[in-house]
């Protein structure tokens with residue numbers, strides 16, 4: 289079991305067999321004096337899909353970056369039970385001179401491993417995200433949604449146990465965004481990775497997550513954690529379920545209360 293660099297001794301106790309990411313009384317104070325996060329206690333269980341919503345600047349990205357080991361907490365600790373992690377950002381960050389296939393192969397190329405296995409995994413990931421037939425194209429010929437699919441495929445080649453997603457669909461138009469939510473949900477249901485997903489969209493959070501964490505305005509604290517009691521796999525028609533609307537209202541109220 290790997291513990292992130294940021295780990296203090298207390299982490300080992302929080303990381304039980306069921307916990308993939310453990311935040312223990314995390315405080316993040318930047319050198320500028322900004323206190324981004326204050327007293328975050330959160331366990332992300334294996335197989336969970338946790339969505340994090342909160343006002344702009346409340347520290348959502350910082351939380352995710354700490355899970356990835358890209359930031360250290362000022363106080364408290366963050367522990368990750370695996371080093372098998374995929375990170376997806378809002379921008380797909382593709383290399384423009386490489387084809388879809390070559391972009392997807394990139395993350396595996398940076399790691400170790402057999403070239404043939406790497407290529408097979410990339411081909412499988414391209415199929416998994418529905419990009420068969422586009423593998424030899426360059427990013428400039430793809431739509432925004434397709435670029436995001438490439439980014440997902442690139443992360444999938446590593447068969448990550450944990451997927452960290454920072455507003456991956458924020459730059460997409462509404463229709464594409466809904467399609468990508470269905471796509472991500474399908475991948476999550478099939479592959480079973482643990483997910484931590486930052487979004488500004490309450491509706492997106494309810495569709496995808498089995499737990500939604502609502503944060504307060506900065507310094508970010510956890511205002512509420514709401515369990516979304518819909519079975520998996522979920523269908524797009526779920527959005528018309530009255531219970532769905534109730535969850536959206538409940539979370540929006542918590543969010544609204546947290547910004548006052």
Ligand SMILES: Nc1ncnc2c1ncn2[C@@H]1O[C@H](COP(=O)(O)OP(=O)(O)OP(=O)(O)O)[C@@H](O)[C@H]1O
Pocket residue numbers: 318319320322323324342343344345346347348349350351506
């Ligand atoms: N490297 C840094 N140095 C100084 N301050 C930072 C740094 N990174 C983030 N911050 C500050 O910390 C706070 C939280 O930022 P963060 O990006 O985590 O918020 P967020 O909730 O993800 O915001 P948004 O929803 O707008 O993307 C903000 O006030 C931001 O300005």
